[in-house]
Amino acid sequence: MTVDTIQPDLQSIPTPALTIDAAVVRDNIGRLSEYARRAGVGVRPHTKTHKLRHIARMQLEAGAIGLTAAKVSEAAAISDSGEDVLLAYPPIGRHRAEQLAELAKDRTVRAAVDSEAAVEMMADAALQTGATVGLLVDVNVGMDRTGVPTPADALRLAQAIDRSKGLRVDGIMIYPGHIYDPPTKQMTAIGAVNAIVEETLELWQRAGLEASIVSGGSTPTAYQSHLMPRVTEIRAGAYVFNDMNTVRCSYCAIENCAARVVATVVSDAISGQVVIDAGSKSLTRDPSSDPNAGFGYVVEFPEARISKLSEEHGQIDVSACSTRPRIGERLTVIPNHVCPCVNLHDSVWWIEANEAPREVRVDARGKVQ
Ligand SMILES: Cc1ncc(COP(=O)(O)O)c(C=O)c1O
Numbered sequence: 200m201t202v203d204t205i206q207p208d209l210q211s212i213p214t215p216a217l218t219i220d221a222a223v224v225r226d227n228i229g230r231l232s233e234y235a236r237r238a239g240v241g242v243r244p245h246t247k248t249h250k251l252r253h254i255a256r257m258q259l260e261a262g263a264i265g266l267t268a269a270k271v272s273e274a275a276a277i278s279d280s281g282e283d284v285l286l287a288y289p290p291i292g293r294h295r296a297e298q299l300a301e302l303a304k305d306r307t308v309r310a311a312v313d314s315e316a317a318v319e320m321m322a323d324a325a326l327q328t329g330a331t332v333g334l335l336v337d338v339n340v341g342m343d344r345t346g347v348p349t350p351a352d353a354l355r356l357a358q359a360i361d362r363s364k365g366l367r368v369d370g371i372m373i374y375p376g377h378i379y380d381p382p383t384k385q386m387t388a389i390g391a392v393n394a395i396v397e398e399t400l401e402l403w404q405r406a407g408l409e410a411s412i413v414s415g416g417s418t419p420t421a422y423q424s425h426l427m428p429r430v431t432e433i434r435a436g437a438y439v440f441n442d443m444n445t446v447r448c449s450y451c452a453i454e455n456c457a458a459r460v461v462a463t464v465v466s467d468a469i470s471g472q473v474v475i476d477a478g479s480k481s482l483t484r485d486p487s488s489d490p491n492a493g494f495g496y497v498v499e500f501p502e503a504r505i506s507k508l509s510e511e512h513g514q515i516d517v518s519a520c521s522t523r524p525r526i527g528e529r530l531t532v533i534p535n536h537v538c539p540c541v542n543l544h545d546s547v548w549w550i551e552a553n554e555a556p557r558e559v560r561v562d563a564r565g566k567v568q
Contacts (some may be wrong), residue, residue, distance in 0.1 A: 205529050208556050213475035214463045214529065221551045223457035224254060227439050230263040231421060235433065238425040243267050243285060243414065245436030246277045248538045250563035254439060265548035267434045271298045272566035276456055283307040285414065287372060287434060289317045294568065296324035299408040303330035311337040311372040313347050318359050325365030332507050334360045337412055338399055339350035340392040342377040350399040357408050364420065370412030379419045381449040396429045418445055442537035443496050447488045460532045462513065465523045475530055479508040481543060485536035493505060495532040500524060
């Protein structure tokens with residue numbers, strides 16, 4: 200899969216098919232794990248990227264200190280009894296809080312909160328089940344999505360958690376999702392994040408509260424974690440597969456992209472164009488960070504541009520290519536954004552060198568509740 204021709208075995212699987220190159224996955228996991236070990240920071244990979252129990256176990260075997268999930272149904276599908284899982288999402292809504300508290304009966308469960316309502320709901324659910332849930336206060340460090348706005352708000356919320364039975368104050372969560380400059384240009388933004396974290400931890404310390412966990416990280420900032428000295432763990436997700444957005448922002452190379460959609464050319468009726476059987480229902484409509492790039496990268500035809508998607512058709516402009524794909528030919532597409540792409544597929548094809556591709560069910564596909 201790292202070469203630019205399709206392996207013979209992949210000529211026979213039904214398309215469109217999402218394929219995963221096991222060697223690239225192992226390499227991606229190993230590289231981050233080794234960096235994190237040297238930087239003295241834990242890895243708590245976000246499993247929303249791969250949604251596969253098999254890969255979660257690979258990450259844990261490589262030294263991950265626990266797992267991250269976006270939704271409680273994902274956490275249930277991906278984690279096992281005895282493990283440690285963080286819901287990096289507000290546990291608002293009875294179904295969410297109650298299912299999370301249920302999970303806490305046989306594993307370590309934490310959740311990120313940014314409101315007193317979430318604290319109250321989680322406390323009620325924890326009391327009902329008799330389990331203890333650890334909470335991290337989600338602090339906004341610049342993405343402006345979730346997170347309490349100021350360090351003083353973070354302290355108030357931590358004190359509310361501390362007063363609640365069934366809950367434990369474990370620390371803070373930050374998500375520097377607004378930082379996606381190339382690694383060498385992240386220093387100023389990382390400095391601003393550090394300042395918020397420092398101020399928050401100082402307030403907590405003065406109030407006698409301990410933050411044993413400072414959960415941070417993303418794929419774009421993962422290899423800059425040594426520049427965030429207070430961060431204790433990173434929740435990188437996309438790093439495990441990578442995609443065209445991580446390539447175009449200089450976080451990796453094409454060879455580091457493990458997840459690729461194999462598609463078949465089904466039409467060449469229109470001049471300068473071929474059509475593949477992968478549309479928005481296989482690739483997603485997520486745009487590229489490069490506005491001229493189209494809806495994914497065709498590995499065998501780098502000059503081609505996936506210019507339009509309908510649900511089941513991908514229109515590829517091949518006018519710049521010296522040769523053109525023929526009808527029936529198979530093409531490999533690296534998606535722009537791999538995480539939602541995985542969620543579109545019931546199964547993936549697991550590719551090990553010298554073995555036939557193996558179809559593997561995507562355990563947490565559709566687990567968005
Ligand atoms: C809260 C949170 N943490 C961690 C991540 C992982 O980020 P990335 O996929 O860039 O590694 C995400 C991604 O959406 C997220 O929302």
